Amino acid sequence: MTTKAKATESQTIEAGNLVSVQRPIRHDSAAKHVSGEAIYIDDMNEPVVTLHVVPGWDRDTVCGRLISLDLEAVRATPGVVAVITADDVPGTNDCSSAAGDDPVMAKEEISFFGQVVFAVVATTREIASKAARKAVFDVEAYQPLLTQEDAAANDSMVLPDYQFRRGDPEAGLAGADRKLDGTFRIGGQEHFYLEGQVAFAMPQEDLGMQVYSSTQHPTEIQHTVAKVLGVTDALVNAEVRRMGGGFGGKESQANQWAALAAIAARVTGKPCKLRLDRDDDMIMTGKRHDFRVDWQVGFGANGLIRATDIAFQARCGYSADLSLGVNDRTMFHADSSYFYPDAVIRSRRLKTNTCSNTAFRGFGGPQGMITAEKMVECIAISLGEDALTIRKRNFYTEERNVTPYGMPVEEHEVLHDIVAQLEASSDYWVRREKVRDFNKHNAVLKKGLALTPVKFGISFTLKHLNQAGALVHLYTDGSVQLNHGGTEMGQGLYTKVAQIVSEELGVNLDKIRITATDTSKVPNTAPTAASSGTDLNGMAAKIAARTIKDRLIAHLAEQHDCPPEAIFFRDDKVVVADETFSMAQIAREAHMARIQLSDAGYYATPMITWDRESTTGRPFFYFAYGAACSEVTIDTMTGEMIVNRVDLLHDVGHSLNPAIDIGQIEGGFVQGMGWLTTEELVWDEKGRLRTHAPSTYKIPTASDIPDDFRVRLYEGKGNPQDTVYRSKAVGEPPVMLANAVFCAIHDAVANVAPGFIPDLNAPATPEEILRAVRLMRDQAHRAAETAVKPPVKAPVDPEGAPA
Amino acid sequence: MRETIRFLRNGSVVEVRDLRPTDTVLDYLRLTLRRTGTKEGCAEGDCGACTVAVGRVVDGEMVYQPVNSCIQLLGQLDGAELVIVEDLAQDGRLHRVQQAMADLHGSQCGFCTPGFIMSLFTLYHAKGQSRSRKAVTEWLAGNLCRCTGYRPIVEAALNSCFDEADDAFSWRAKDTIAQLGQLDDKRDVLIGNGDGFFASPASLEGLTAIYAQHPDATLVAGATDVGLWITKHLMELPKVIWLGRIEGLDRVEESPAGLLIGAGATYQACEAAISRLSPDLGALWTRIGSKQVRASGTVGGNIANGSPIGDTPPALIALGATLELQSREGDRTLPLEDFFIDYGRQDIGAGEFVTGFFVPRPKPDQVFRCYKISKRFDQDISAVMGAFLLTVVDNRISEARIAFGGMAATPKRAKTAEKALTGASLADPSTWNEALKGLHADYTPMSDMRASSAYRLETARALLVKALMEASGTDPAQLRLRGPDPDFASESMEAAE
Structure with missing residues (x-):
């Protein structure tokens, strides 16, 4: 040790207070985002010999047998270097996550509109795009299965049926005072990440391949590329610094494009880049699952639910993809926040000739929860009670605290507290009166109000995914390089994990270099998904940083003959008893003393024990909670809708970064609102997706956000589970705050003819709202004609009988 | 050159x-x-x-x-x-x-x-x-x-x-x-040769000459439509004539009689004058495309391309706008509604181009209303766009001009409904029924990703009712979620409370 700092300086550094975490630090790339310097894959400087890959497909086929494929005109196009088909795949022609049913290029059969059959490799992307349209297909068309009804009638499934059952729901339903049933349709959702799918493959020595991919799952990119090239995993490396949005759409769906780029690179020996055109992206890649739900609920005269029978039918598309986990999560969330004494929750995973539906923020949870909320709205209407009253009456409590799949709801008090706080801060009951008054005085415009809860299970329900690794290097100048298995898609994961390492090592953030996610640095990672990015990678990085720090402490304690408790790290400095040193000094010194300054941290989530076969155990480490209150106005002549005010209160435990968490909450809410209102996927009668660009597929824009938008973090006791700094996951749960918007629209429609139950499906587009309004008026009209009192039975879907 | x-x-x-x-x-x-x-x-x-x-x-x-x-x-x-x-x-x-x-x-x-x-x-x-x-x-x-x-x-x-x-x-x-x-050298620009070129004439004479020579060339004003032919349809457009530098083509002239708008004037450039002509149309204007689209796109281009997704033609037709065309043979004027013959077919000859259009100002005894229905409020293409010019004498409709977009292959007038409305009383909604039925005779809309045929018909009727209700004095705050006035929504809230 050479320099001694002044005693006064060391006094300014205090132990115990957190300095890096729990602060609203801005996104690590914010300055690069706003200046255009942040590099996405298509922005990388590419070698001059780089070739461009464009997938080819048959624009006239939804499904059928491929009789012949004439690629002569494609090959003859000047600038085209190669045309590749399934026959050119060196390894296995499959890019699925697990099921083995996703060909990189279709060979004998085309299974959906937009399926890739070949790929063009050319000197420019423009040449490849134009050449790809010159292929001549001869296809024997088959009758496609498009809807849930088509698939169910043909027993066409990607995965076996599954169900949870508790108690005797049949007896419960039969014995209940009241009973309601209905059919509810929930639309899918396009991710619309602003950066489309893109991959860039560079051939290496020894059949190796370096792949840059806009992916949430670099390990799966590595494994997929190795599989299609027929080489070992060790020969492939996948890297991603950042994505321009993911939302689940780059979990499994990035594989195919990396595989195609890698095959093209192998075939040509040149670096090859594939960036999907927006229309191709929207046509070819999977979306949020759309559902048909047939539900029954039995309840008492007080609105207390006695039993439920909920049957989910998901359109999974032509292959399994991630449909198992998605549909399981729908079932796990079919209770929303409500206790079902007796319940059966059924799930069918239907196979259709449509793109393969996939992960999307919430991963099936939103569809389960909106079903429960719809059910509760109907119960309330049938009893003439306020929906919030019925909600609260059915909440999990101390005595009624076990979910239909057997997991206890430990933090039910947090749920109650959040709802009570929001009920007060949103002025719910006063506004309920105002809404009633408005509706009394307005014939054309009608208002609706709703306050809905969120309870979302945190952990991958596939147990083995709940693990993570991180790699932390401390250099001898006191700077740090940080790497982990999580990917950055805008959610601020890199920032949060850097804050954690900064906190743990006492190194300022500007000394921490955040490096791109790279399968050669941290192997065998889970996807950045299930809201788990920070919980897993933050903890792994914390452990790595802690290990390095412990080594330094042990060394310093010995050197300075002081107890370890007298040593602490802050602001790039190390305080050892009454002396202060720079981190650089300490690092250099430790290096000279041959102390390892690098560590690979590893973390596996404790406590989770879910056994899918026996449907028992604990699938989630904990739940994240929240609540939302929305007020809307609809135009009953046109079906148009405006969201007037939204109040959100959300639980993130002790927030690691309040600014980033608020960003996730607002962004998630708005994305959920889009799913339930304007975002409508339309397939024509032949099975062709017609909404494949932003001109036809409408995500929310700035003016769709309510003028009055109040968002707060719930100030509670932090996560009762031992998560990183007692924080909670925040990526997905806020999506379901948007259920309040749908329920408010439902409420507004219900106000058209009080006492009758709206038949409103999601998304509630103007056309859907108007349809529901018309059905309300028809019901009221019929009732008036026959002088019958309002029925308590929900209307049956006219398209088909309930299952 | x-x-x-x-x-x-x-x-x-x-x-x-x-x-x-x-x-x-x-x-x-x-x-x-x-x-x-x-x-x-x-x-x-x-x-x-x-x-x-x-x-x-x-x-x-x-x-x-x-x-x-x-x-x-x-x-x-x-x-x-x-x-x-x-x-x-x-x-x-x-x-x-x-x-x-x-x-x-x-x-x-x-x-x-x-x-x-x-x-x-x-x-x-x-x-x-x-x-x-x-x-x-x-x-x-x-x-x-x-x-x-x-x-x-x-x-x-x-x-x-x-x-x-x-x-x-x-x-x-x-x-x-x-x-x-x-x-700004006022010189004609030509890059390329007779087989393929980018041309940017600086005057109408220059345009007339080169277009007469190359009637197969693509005329481009803002490229907000033609740009998509390139990026989406991958079309080869060997000859492009850009109209953006033509002296005087971007004119916007206001007079008591109405507005003269050059074919090269962007939506943005005529927004203020349009708002003065009709606040309703001004409000519609801000929902056409986006700021970016309005900064480049022109009404002239939208009309000339016969785009079936234009929001302005129905409104302009209802207002009785006329179109001006020019070619080497001379110029002519025709009612805008006669320009649209069928889907993708316009009344325009080889070498002929649109130079501008004239929009008459509504008279004191006329009520003009227009409404746009789309899935999303901003930057969306209409499912239905309805425009209504009602001449009211003694609380009766003496003449109605009604045009809809999204209801047919072209922007089209509702002739049956117009006729049925003549003589109808604003005070007696039962006299509106024939006109509402008339819409079913006037239109057989299609179903597509924006809306079904049934929804289009139903909302077309609703929009006509709204126009009539507003003309008869119903407070727009009771009929609209958002209106032309920036403070409209909050005012309507207050009115309601």
């Missing part, structure tokens, strides 16, 4: 000789210059990730407009200043709008951010905007963000865009204006 295009960037003149007529500004930036800050999100001018700012001199002052570079032809930059996201930070210091976006957490994934920054940059330089959420959200309607939910972006805009401009661009504005003045 000049054989290059010239534009200004960072104070220097950029001259481009090698130019394919279909080269876009975005490809030029990303592929030629390798400046990759500007992003491609959709390649159809809908997401705004590719937004750049284009500066021109208007009434002696620099005006910066946001432009979708993905569908803007490189040749359209001739005579303008181009500003891209990389140009804003000076000496390592972020521009004020960049700083605000970073500090207020306006970026998450960051991919849409450069486009937002450039839209904010143009708002920062815009004059006379009121500091309001509505002003911001209207300005940003053409920029999609999938991460933030927009709140922090709107805040960044409110915090950074409404003070007097004080940046490198405002400091050197005088020099910029002088430099642009020098670029």
